[in-house]
Amino acid sequence: MNERLPVTAIRPSACPGLLRIVPALDGGICRIKLAGGVISADQARAVARAAARYAGGVIEATNRANLQIRGIGEQHAVLIGELLDAGLGPTTAAGDDVRNLMLSPSAGIDRQLLIDTRPLAEQILATLQTHARFHELSAKFAVQLDGGEALAMLEHPHDLWLSALLLGDQAYLAFGLAGCPANDLPLGAVPLAKGHALVVAVLELFLDLARPEQTRMRHLLAEVSTAEFLRQLAQRLGFEPAAVPSWQRSAAPGLLHIGTYPQRQPGRVYIGAVAPLGRLDASMLDGVARLASEFGDASLRLTPWQGLLLPNIRLEDAANVTAHLQHLGLLCDSADALAQLIACTGSAGCGKGLADTKADARTLALHLQGRPQGVHLSGCTRSCAAAHVAPATLLAVSPGHYDLYFRDATHPGFGRPHARNLTIEAAGVLLAARSRSNTDD
Structure with a gap:
């Protein structure tokens, strides 16, 4: 996008965007929202250049399949301009905040998909950006669309979710x-051809019913019953959604976002890799972009597991590409303990963080080598790095000390409290011992 967007159209918010740089302890943060999680190799190189030139070179893969640049200094306007010139901006300035539509990273290429969600996603994203009423939505209001893919993040809560x-x-x-x-069981189902109309109707009804302080769907449904919302929704749609009381989306086993997997397209595979603790540097992202251009279709797909996919790789090139990714510092093996750890920015970059979670996660990984498991280290109760509840959560209480929780559907929040004020070393010993005696996740 070569035409510069008016920054004056951006509303105040604590959430970073491409046009809104939000300050942190380590400098400004710019969040780049990617349509369907996809970024071209040329665009990825532009992000890498901007991060190296105008920031600290730190690039984060987020849990909503976006990218953000940290440590931005005084030349933030130049950084924004270069990203806009690379085509990474919204179609309207006010539409940047509401481009919150998450797809499966393997949309269109997954062997188990029921529908290719990309045409509908393009239609929804265009409406989110151009329908002025939707610019009133919170920057956190989010929609998910999945086409039945084996690789799909099904645990992130969304204000509206759709599943084929x-x-x-x-x-x-x-x-x-x-x-x-x-x-959750679905509230109903509509024909695929009515999917766009459903999204528009749900969002307009939400805005009509919600008070200004009710920024998320859960806030509204605490006051307006789900039955009443559905009644009014059917009136707007002009038909009753089909009842599907016995259907629930099933998850495929395994960590399909790490490693090499066949696509629908014969002879082609995608290769999934995780950025260690969600972080890349400029040279890593530039290197991955070059691999995508040389061996793939010159595109990358970010994943909600804070990693990326290289799609459309020839099967005979997969081992070579994987070796290159590992050389760049990406994790391509789920047996690597670090590949299953999540950590927020922590006290090194966030004023609310009570511990250096990134450094502590690397220490924890040493204790868990050979016994990898999903652990989330959170510097405070906001849980910025994980939108879902991890099998185990370490919640910082002071530098180097954490409370430990295990996921339990009967306990809200992080789950069932297990131990208090553990050092990271003690937590590592406890988690390693648990993995030997407990196969539950």
Whole structure:
């Protein structure tokens, strides 16, 4: 996008965007929202250049399949300009905040998909950006669309989620509010052709019913019953959504975002890699972009597991590409303990962080080598690095000390408290011992 967008159109918010740089202890943060998580190799190189020239060179893969640059200094206007010139901006300045539509990283290429979600996603994203009413939505208000792929993040709560299913031989979209398909039954289903109309109707109804302080769907549904919302939704749609009371989205086993997997396209594979603790540097991102151009289709796909995919790699090139990714510092093996750890910015870059979670996570990984498991280290109760509840959570209480929680559906928040005020070394010993005696996640 060569035409510069008016920054004056950006509303105040604590959430960073491409046009809004938010300050942190380590400098400004710029968040680049990617349509469907996809970025071209040329655009990725532009991000790498901007991070190296105008910031500290730190690039983060987020849990919503976006990128953000940290440590931005005084030349933030030049950084924004270069990213806009690379085509990474919204179609309207006010539309930047609301480009919150998450797809499967393997949309269109997954062997198990029921529908290719990309055409509908393009339609939804265009409406989010150009429909002025939707610019009133919170920068955190989010929609998920999944096409039945084996590789899909099903645990992140969304204000509206849609998931493909077949009724007879016709494609439908099951949908739910203020939840996620892994944990919640759908409230109904609409034909695929009505998917865009459903999204528009849900969002307009939310804005009509919600008070200004009710920024998320869960806030509204605490006051307006789900039944009443659905009644009014059916009036707007002009039809009753189909009932699908016995259907629930099933998750594929394994960590399909790490490693090499066959695509629908014969002879092609995608290769998934994780950025260690969600962080890349400029040279890493530049290197991955060059691999995408040489061996793939000159595109990358970010994942909600704070990593990336290289799609459309020839099967015979997969081992070579994987070796190059590992040489760049990316993790391509789920057996690596660090590949299953999540950590927020922590006290090194965030004023709310009570511990240096990134450094502590690396220490923890040493204790868990050979016994990898999903652990989330959070510097405070906001849980910025993980939108879902991890199997185990270490919540910082002071530098180097954490409370430990295990996921438990009967306990809200992080789960069931297990131990208090542990050093990171003690937490490592406890978690390693638990992995030997407990196969639950």
